Amino acid sequence: MHTDRQLVSTKFSPPRIGTQSIPRQRLLDAFQGMAQRRVGLVTGSPGFGKTTLLAQWRQEVMRTGADVAWLSLSVDDKHLSIFFAYLRGALQRLGIPFDSGIPPEGVRPEFIDEVVAAIVEGAAGINKELFLVLDDYQHVTDQRSHQLMQRLLDHSPANLHFIIVSRVAPPLSFGRLRLLDEVVDIDCAALPFDLGETRAFLDLNLTALKLSTEEVHLVQELTSGWPASLQLILILLRSDPDARATLRDLGWRSDDLQTYLAEEVLANLPVELAGFMERISICRRFNASLAEAVTGCQDAAALLKRMDEENLMIVRVESDDRQPWYRFHALFGDFLAARLTRQHQRELVELHRRAARWLDAHGLLAEAVRHATLGEDLGFAAEMIERATPASWSLDQLSPLLRLLERLPQDILFSRPRLFFLGCLAYALTARPAKAELWLEQFRQSGAAQPADILHRLPLVQAAIEVQRDRSDPIIGLLEGFEPLAEDYSVTRFGAPALLAIAYCAAGRYADALRCLDENPIPESERDSEMALIGEGARTTCHLQAGRMVDAEQSGVVQLARAVAVHGHRSASAYLGAASLAEVYREQDRLDEARETLANRHGLLQWAMPDTMQRASICRARLDLLQESPAVAMAFLDRQVRHFRHLGLQRPLVQCLAEQSRLALLLHDRNAAAERLTQIDQVAAAFQEASGFFAEIPAIASLARVRICLADNYPDRALEALHGLRDYAQRYQRGQLTVLALLLEAQARADLREGERVEALLVAALRLGAELGLVRTFLDEGPALQRLLVPLSERAPSEYLSNLLGRFNGGDPSGHGGEAAGPTAQPLLTPRELAILQLINQAMSNKRVALTLNISLETVKWNLKNIYVKLGVSSRYDAISWARKHNVI
Numbered sequence: 001m002h003t004d005r006q007l008v009s010t011k012f013s014p015p016r017i018g019t020q021s022i023p024r025q026r027l028l029d030a031f032q033g034m035a036q037r038r039v040g041l042v043t044g045s046p047g048f049g050k051t052t053l054l055a056q057w058r059q060e061v062m063r064t065g066a067d068v069a070w071l072s073l074s075v076d077d078k079h080l081s082i083f084f085a086y087l088r089g090a091l092q093r094l095g096i097p098f099d100s101g102i103p104p105e106g107v108r109p110e111f112i113d114e115v116v117a118a119i120v121e122g123a124a125g126i127n128k129e130l131f132l133v134l135d136d137y138q139h140v141t142d143q144r145s146h147q148l149m150q151r152l153l154d155h156s157p158a159n160l161h162f163i164i165v166s167r168v169a170p171p172l173s174f175g176r177l178r179l180l181d182e183v184v185d186i187d188c189a190a191l192p193f194d195l196g197e198t199r200a201f202l203d204l205n206l207t208a209l210k211l212s213t214e215e216v217h218l219v220q221e222l223t224s225g226w227p228a229s230l231q232l233i234l235i236l237l238r239s240d241p242d243a244r245a246t247l248r249d250l251g252w253r254s255d256d257l258q259t260y261l262a263e264e265v266l267a268n269l270p271v272e273l274a275g276f277m278e279r280i281s282i283c284r285r286f287n288a289s290l291a292e293a294v295t296g297c298q299d300a301a302a303l304l305k306r307m308d309e310e311n312l313m314i315v316r317v318e319s320d321d322r323q324p325w326y327r328f329h330a331l332f333g334d335f336l337a338a339r340l341t342r343q344h345q346r347e348l349v350e351l352h353r354r355a356a357r358w359l360d361a362h363g364l365l366a367e368a369v370r371h372a373t374l375g376e377d378l379g380f381a382a383e384m385i386e387r388a389t390p391a392s393w394s395l396d397q398l399s400p401l402l403r404l405l406e407r408l409p410q411d412i413l414f415s416r417p418r419l420f421f422l423g424c425l426a427y428a429l430t431a432r433p434a435k436a437e438l439w440l441e442q443f444r445q446s447g448a449a450q451p452a453d454i455l456h457r458l459p460l461v462q463a464a465i466e467v468q469r470d471r472s473d474p475i476i477g478l479l480e481g482f483e484p485l486a487e488d489y490s491v492t493r494f495g496a497p498a499l500l501a502i503a504y505c506a507a508g509r510y511a512d513a514l515r516c517l518d519e520n521p522i523p524e525s526e527r528d529s530e531m532a533l534i535g536e537g538a539r540t541t542c543h544l545q546a547g548r549m550v551d552a553e554q555s556g557v558v559q560l561a562r563a564v565a566v567h568g569h570r571s572a573s574a575y576l577g578a579a580s581l582a583e584v585y586r587e588q589d590r591l592d593e594a595r596e597t598l599a600n601r602h603g604l605l606q607w608a609m610p611d612t613m614q615r616a617s618i619c620r621a622r623l624d625l626l627q628e629s630p631a632v633a634m635a636f637l638d639r640q641v642r643h644f645r646h647l648g649l650q651r652p653l654v655q656c657l658a659e660q661s662r663l664a665l666l667l668h669d670r671n672a673a674a675e676r677l678t679q680i681d682q683v684a685a686a687f688q689e690a691s692g693f694f695a696e697i698p699a700i701a702s703l704a705r706v707r708i709c710l711a712d713n714y715p716d717r718a719l720e721a722l723h724g725l726r727d728y729a730q731r732y733q734r735g736q737l738t739v740l741a742l743l744l745e746a747q748a749r750a751d752l753r754e755g756e757r758v759e760a761l762l763v764a765a766l767r768l769g770a771e772l773g774l775v776r777t778f779l780d781e782g783p784a785l786q787r788l789l790v791p792l793s794e795r796a797p798s799e800y801l802s803n804l805l806g807r808f809n810g811g812d813p814s815g816h817g818g819e820a821a822g823p824t825a826q827p828l829l830t831p832r833e834l835a836i837l838q839l840i841n842q843a844m845s846n847k848r849v850a851l852t853l854n855i856s857l858e859t860v861k862w863n864l865k866n867i868y869v870k871l872g873v874s875s876r877y878d879a880i881s882w883a884r885k886h887n888v889i
Contacts, residue, residue, distance in 0.1 A: 035064075040183070041185050070133045071134050228707060286326055316530070359371060459478040471694070475499055484496065495535070504516060527562070582597040716748075722741060735768060
């Protein structure tokens with residue numbers, strides 16, 4: 001038996017909370033009811049912050065007057081005698097007396113009940129809450145030690161609580177305690193940082209290097225919120241700030257990360273298990289049957305069960321199968337795959353081929369094609385696609401299909417009509433219309449008899465090409481009356497109505513667009529199909545084209561959330577939804593939400609459909625203007641202008657040039673604005689009689705000219721130029737542009753001293769703007785419009801107008817005070833409000849703020865409301881963003 005003098009005292013010392021740590025308030029809140037629970041259980045993989053979390057919780061609970069003891073276990077504590085010695089030492093630090101009558105040999109199994117009785121009696125005699133944290137409990141392996149702990153959990157008094165921290169689920173029975181609601185559980189799924197925590201961690205620790213929203217999103221995507229990998233990225237960025245430009249290329253390439261994973265995860269694993277994990281790392285997801293087929297290991301199911309129980313960096317994947325599916329943490333999977341490539345290169349081809357055949361046999365076409373291509377079995381990959389039923393083909397197969405097409409010999413390709421057709425469609429859907437057009441022409445001129453089903457679907461391929469060329473008119477002729485075949489591809493069943501609806505909307509046939517979507521409803525069983533979600537995204541696009549922000553938000557929020565949940569952050573359906581919803585948020589003056597929606601979706605600006613790229617580009621530029629500076633916005637638009645010139649997309653090009661002209665006027669650079677207008681006119685000359693999407697080009701030219709005329713104080717010329725914009729807006733049912741035309745005309749007539757007409761125009765704009773849910777359309781016109789609206793608010797007050805005026809100039813409705821930003825902003829807040837703002841900047845909850853400042857929770861909430869009103873914001877995040885921007889915190 002160890003005496004107290006033989007015990008290592010540091011094992012009773014809780015770890016220090018480093019200055020780099022952020023409060024895990026989301027998880028700490030889960031422990032709030034710990035005083036009413038018997039046990040807390042925290043399990044998770046290495047590096048997920050279990051110990052830090054409990055150290056933070058310990059500080060919180062000690063403020064309530066409770067006693068907390070800490071015991072850090074190690075591999076040396078696996079035997080019962082040693083474990084009990086340290087357990088006894090920890091309990092004594094809680095003030096629990098041990099009867100000297102308990103002999104050293106009292107830890108033998110026959111004396112466990114006596115030991116437990118002594119602990120229970122000693123704890124019950126103490127009039128306060130007692131907590132014992134057992135860290136790294138996975139080192140306890142003696143079954144008798146578990147027996148001792150089980151008895152303590154089952155019989156401990158109400159004031160004695162145990163918190164068990166372990167990499168694996170301990171072999172203890174919690175069933176009865178869970179039924180009695182006596183257990184607080186935090187598992188590996190809850191431990192990773194969420195996006196807000198990642199942002200707070202980076203903001204706290206990179207004070208000299210503020211990452212953009214896009215970069216924070218990228219870090220979150222790379223790390224999946226794994227604190228250990230975030231720490232490594234932090235070290236890298238501190239030592240080499242320029243590494244932010246290559247964040248996407250990190251991962252297993254980091255020497256520090258490789259060392260950490262090798263030493264903390266793989267070092268203590270049996271060679272057989274490590275090799276098994278490396279071989280199944282070729283699969284993006286796996287179950288026991290697939291793992292057995294790939295590795296040839298008969299014990300695959302048992303090994304996967306062990307990996308799951310020991311939290312070896314795998315997570316369960318949602319699936320309808322009875323057999324559970326798993327995937328590795330992204331960085332860990334990359335690390336394993338890199339080791340496999342280095343050490344077992346010759347095996348790779350065979351492993352991929354085994355995976356392909358299993359996946360093909362189980363109807364998982366996209367993954368099967370990917371593995372067959374990586375296994376250099378191109379013929380088998382082509383055969384799978386050819387014999388697959390249309391119902392089994394979906395957009396998630398585009399990437400493996402394109403990878404295959406780039407490697408297939410022409411003779412194989414041309415001998416398989418269905419594969420050739422799908423190739424044309426794949427290129428059209430992935431913004432490569434030139435390649436699709438070339439293939440389609442070859443397809444038509446081949447002279448060979450083509451299957452009837454392929455010939456029937458060719459209009460859809462042509463329509464997909466037309467939409468990538470931004471030519472909406474031909475789509476109506478191609479797809480009106482088009483009917484999918486029975487059991488057809490999802491892209492045919494849902495894509496054709498979506499393309500036709502967008503073309504109708506481009507032609508100003510808003511009602512026809514919605515009717516087209518309503519007459520082609522999506523079955524409930526297929527709502528998660530990506531093409532179905534793109535169809536839903538088309539509805540949001542139609543609402544947005546008509547300027548109906550309320551309707552667009554209602555459909556867009558649901559569509560984007562489902563697209564991300566089912567198909568991922570950068571899926572085609574998520575891209576379409578994000579472009580629309582970001583613009584809705586921006587128009588509603590919810591700028592941070594708009595920025596978050598666009599973040600880390602670079603493809604939106606480079607290779608999506610032209611309308612999607614245009615919408616995202618203008619939204620991003622306007623966010624840059626409002627949140628960064630005109631120079632940042634102008635530089636971004638310069639890049640997009642070059643990009644759209646390269647693609648030959650005239651409408652997005654004109655939109656970006658018009659936005660640059662507006663920015664130049666804001667910067668009082670009349671020459672730069674006129675230069676952009678000249679470029680716009682050169683393009684618009686060819687589209688004066690155009691219809692559909694292209695009719696927008698001369699309308700935007702008119703808008704740019706109107707702004708320059710107003711800036712030059714030529715209101716009569718502005719009114720003349722306004723005809724083109726107004727006529728387009730009315731003919732094509734563009735509600736937002738109709739409101740803008742009314743506002744610009746009001747400004748011109750105000751310059752001409754036509755007061756009554758000005759008021760009538762403003763009233764009409766406000767009525768329509770309220771109906772559509774517009775905000776930034778008004779605010780972006782700046783002080784010139786504000787001066788017209790202020791007197792109107794006195795003669796014809798309304799809640800909508802009052803809200804608009806409250807948003808001008810950072811919440812100054814008078815129109816005289818200028819912006820509330822800058823050095824004068826800080827005195828708006830009281831010392832207590834500033835203190836609260838500084839604490840919520842540290843990711844503290846309202847309760848934590850109240851505890852820290854020794855004030856009531858209601859006082860915190862009341863002060864937060866005052867802060868929101870003073871700063872003209874509506875959320876904690878907006879308040880923090882405002883305070884950082886204006887150097888208040």
